Amino acid sequence: MAFFFEVLIGGLLSGIMYSLVALGFVLIFKASGVFNFAQGAMVYFAALAVVGFIDKGVPLWASVILAFIVMTLFGIATEKFVLRKMVNQPPIALFMATIGLAFFVEGLAPLLFGNDVRPLDIGLVDEPIPAILDSLNIVVSRFDLTAAGLAALLVIVLALFFQYTRVGRALRAVADDHQAALSIGIPLQHIWALVWAVAGFVALVAGMLWGARNGVQFALTFTALKALPVLILGGFTSVPGAIVGGLIIGASEKLAEIYIPPLMQSVFSGNFGGIEGWFPYVMALLFLLVRPEGLFGEKHIDRV
Amino acid sequence: MIKKSKQFIVAAAVSAACLAGAFGPAQAAEEQYFMLPSYRVGPYGANGAAWYGGFIDYLSYVNMKGGIDGVQIAWDECETEYNNAKGVECYERLKAKAKAAPGPIHVMSTGISYALVDKTAADKLPLAMMGYGLTMAVDGSVFPWAFPLVTTYQMQASAIIKFLKDKNAGSLAGKKIVYLYHDSAYGKEPILALEAESRLNKFELVQIPVAHPGNEQGAQWQRIRQEKPDYVIMWGWGVMNMTALKTAQKMGFPREKMIGSWWAGSEEDVVPAGDAAKGYMSATWNVSGKGVPLIADIEKTVYGGGKGNLSDKSKLGTILYNRGVSAAVLSVESIRAAQAKYGKGKAMNPEQVRWGMENLNLDDARLKALGATGLLPEVKTSCDNHEGSGKVKLQQWDGSKWVVLSDWLEGNKALIHPLFQADAKKYAKEKGITPRDCAAEAKKK
Numbered sequence: 001m002a003f004f005f006e007v008l009i010g011g012l013l014s015g016i017m018y019s020l021v022a023l024g025f026v027l028i029f030k031a032s033g034v035f036n037f038a039q040g041a042m043v044y045f046a047a048l049a050v051v052g053f054i055d056k057g058v059p060l061w062a063s064v065i066l067a068f069i070v071m072t073l074f075g076i077a078t079e080k081f082v083l084r085k086m087v088n089q090p091p092i093a094l095f096m097a098t099i100g101l102a103f104f105v106e107g108l109a110p111l112l113f114g115n116d117v118r119p120l121d122i123g124l125v126d127e128p129i130p131a132i133l134d135s136l137n138i139v140v141s142r143f144d145l146t147a148a149g150l151a152a153l154l155v156i157v158l159a160l161f162f163q164y165t166r167v168g169r170a171l172r173a174v175a176d177d178h179q180a181a182l183s184i185g186i187p188l189q190h191i192w193a194l195v196w197a198v199a200g201f202v203a204l205v206a207g208m209l210w211g212a213r214n215g216v217q218f219a220l221t222f223t224a225l226k227a228l229p230v231l232i233l234g235g236f237t238s239v240p241g242a243i244v245g246g247l248i249i250g251a252s253e254k255l256a257e258i259y260i261p262p263l264m265q266s267v268f269s270g271n272f273g274g275i276e277g278w279f280p281y282v283m284a285l286l287f288l289l290v291r292p293e294g295l296f297g298e299k300h301i302d303r304v
Numbered sequence: 305m306i307k308k309s310k311q312f313i314v315a316a317a318v319s320a321a322c323l324a325g326a327f328g329p330a331q332a333a334e335e336q337y338f339m340l341p342s343y344r345v346g347p348y349g350a351n352g353a354a355w356y357g358g359f360i361d362y363l364s365y366v367n368m369k370g371g372i373d374g375v376q377i378a379w380d381e382c383e384t385e386y387n388n389a390k391g392v393e394c395y396e397r398l399k400a401k402a403k404a405a406p407g408p409i410h411v412m413s414t415g416i417s418y419a420l421v422d423k424t425a426a427d428k429l430p431l432a433m434m435g436y437g438l439t440m441a442v443d444g445s446v447f448p449w450a451f452p453l454v455t456t457y458q459m460q461a462s463a464i465i466k467f468l469k470d471k472n473a474g475s476l477a478g479k480k481i482v483y484l485y486h487d488s489a490y491g492k493e494p495i496l497a498l499e500a501e502s503r504l505n506k507f508e509l510v511q512i513p514v515a516h517p518g519n520e521q522g523a524q525w526q527r528i529r530q531e532k533p534d535y536v537i538m539w540g541w542g543v544m545n546m547t548a549l550k551t552a553q554k555m556g557f558p559r560e561k562m563i564g565s566w567w568a569g570s571e572e573d574v575v576p577a578g579d580a581a582k583g584y585m586s587a588t589w590n591v592s593g594k595g596v597p598l599i600a601d602i603e604k605t606v607y608g609g610g611k612g613n614l615s616d617k618s619k620l621g622t623i624l625y626n627r628g629v630s631a632a633v634l635s636v637e638s639i640r641a642a643q644a645k646y647g648k649g650k651a652m653n654p655e656q657v658r659w660g661m662e663n664l665n666l667d668d669a670r671l672k673a674l675g676a677t678g679l680l681p682e683v684k685t686s687c688d689n690h691e692g693s694g695k696v697k698l699q700q701w702d703g704s705k706w707v708v709l710s711d712w713l714e715g716n717k718a719l720i721h722p723l724f725q726a727d728a729k730k731y732a733k734e735k736g737i738t739p740r741d742c743a744a745e746a747k748k749k
Binding site for chain 1: 344345346347348349350353487495511512513514515516517519520522523524526527529530542543546547550551553554555556572575576577578580616
């Protein structure tokens with residue numbers, strides 16, 4: 001039983017790491033109704049900026065601030081050169097623009113900061129907490145727990161921001177209808193630049209945590225693959241949904257990886273491991289059939 | 305800023321080189337032309353930059369020393385991003401230029417080499433797969449144009465087992481070994497060999513696959529913690545390697561009991577993992593460092609002459625850089641072997657280069673003459689053995705550098721090579737290939 005709980009807890013904590021990436025998607029989608037294909041590339045860009053500045057002798061804290069400035073400038077540039085010309089265009093056009101943006105960022109980031117795989121030491125060692133290991137024989141990582149705490153903090157701040165601030169309400173209005181928002185005086189350009197900058201900040205947090213865990217490298221762009229099923233489950237417009245979706249995906253994929261392959265082997269023989277790559281997508285697909293808007297997503301109703 | 309400008313210039317030069325490859329004039333008559341479908345960007349760009357940097361530096365070195373008996377070497381790079389479709393596209397774009405006097409083609413990707421095995425055979429161009437690729441091509445009677453030179457995944461796995469046996473007083477009976485592998489053709493290749501070794505040496509083999517890209521391995525390591533193995537053999541690539549090391553640390557599994565393949569044993573794999581990598585071992589078919597005279601001479605001659613290919617010179621002497629140099633040494637020596645038979649000072653045609661690769665004899669004396677003693681093992685190829693060596697060394701990361709633990713270790717050839725032959729025979733039957741009679745060809749010589 002201890003093993004089951006170890007897998008479950010490990011899965012929940014991994015799920016939080018997926019949620020961190022998913023949050024960036026949610027922010028942009030809430031503000032512009034665009035699925036930002038470039039979010040994974042932004043995670044890579046942000047983490048690479050941090051290690052790039054560290055390599056130039058800048059201390060960690062200052063590198064983080066500089067990386068945030070880079071991401072903010074990136075957000076402003078994205079609004080100015082990509083999104084501004086696409087106001088009121090169909091969502092698919094905006095989506096295609098973000099695909100182009102992803103390729104651009106994936107090329108630009110290593111050009112600016114180098115493509116070497118580099119470590120990122122943020123002072124957190126990924127080791128088990130001895131007290132839990134000794135008393136319950138369960139491995140719970142100090143690093144993962146801290147990441148979970150950070151994610152919780154981010155979610156609370158973002159949820160309050162969207163719910164209770166004028167800017168947050170403006171963001172939601174823009175997401176509903178660009179032109180209607182413009183007609184009542186909401187400064188669309190500022191709102192978009194702001195939300196891309198905030199998404200850049202979330203990407204920075206996610207990039208630093210994933211980078212500290214696995215090294216800063218191109219593979220950080222793949223973290224987006226883990227965020228997609230999280231979004232489908234949690235809903236594209238819900239910040240708490242990203243967290244809950246992450247928890248469900250993380251826990252279920254780990255439990256599936258441990259318990260399903262032996263069952264399949266006993267029935268079909270052969271080797272059936274490595275299923276956590278596709279299992280979350282199957283789950284998301286099944287979930288789509290039952291609840292297309294996700295657990296916390298807004299139900300879309302059209303008047304006819 | 306200077307570095308940035310240099311990067312732009314390098315990028316522009318690579319693009320220009322690729323365009324030249326597509327539309328440029330054919331090379332001069334006495335030039336040997338290497339097409340290089342390489343990768344310097346994308347998920348494995350850092351690995352490719354070091355490997356191809358070493359490869360090109362050696363070609364420059366040979367040119368600066370007068371060429372291959374006077375024949376200069378030309379080459380074009382084409383960016384594949386480690387993507388199979390782009391790899392094939394690069395090959396198709398450059399093959400016309402390589403038709404007259406090619407060098408062996410190196411794609412540094414199992415996936416791309418799988419895609420090219422049949423194409424290169426049809427086009428009659430020599431394909432080298434040094435330490436990767438389709439391993440049954442060891443059987444040259446079925447694969448005359450493909451060369452998995454030096455050693456294969458299966459022989460490597462067998463050599464690792466030999467190393468562990470030696471560590472355990474000659475017996476692994478009753479031990480448990482986990483095989484943690486990238487769930488791809490690359491990771492699956494050694495399974496048959498490990499299963500055969502498991503039956504022979506009576507150890508329990510537990511296979512645990514990791515889904516691509518391998519940046520999340522919590523469940524796999526929880527299972528390893530539960531299995532309590534004596535050793536973990538890891539077949540990883542890219543992010544999977546450092547994630548495995550970090551997760552092993554998290555789960556409290558000693559890194560001194562982890563042994564990786566040669567694609568999980570470069571500085572790119574261990575440096576980002578920090579302290580988590582200390583004590584970790586891996587196989588390798590070439591050593592690292594600048595202590596080898598050839599590497600030191602490349603630094604002096606090529607970088608001293610301002611013709612170095614690396615934008616980051618700190619990679620000089622790393623495992624992957626030295627592997628690129630080793631691959632280039634084998635390629636040039638194949639052409640030299642061909643020249644010895646067909647005429648010195650002449651550019652060799654595809655069939656002649658193929659002959660050179662199949663009759664390569666890079667012994668200790670020759671390695672010494674090249675200043676490459678100890679860099680790579682002796683290699684002697686033949687029609688029925690396109691591998692030519694099957695030897696690896698074991699090395700351990702001490703936190704700052706790789707320390708060699710063993711001499712050259714050869715896998716169990718009597719156990720492993722029949723597996724290749726059986727697979728090749730099956731392949732020949734499926735494709736309608738009539739195998740060459742290697743014994744008869746050897747008698748004719």
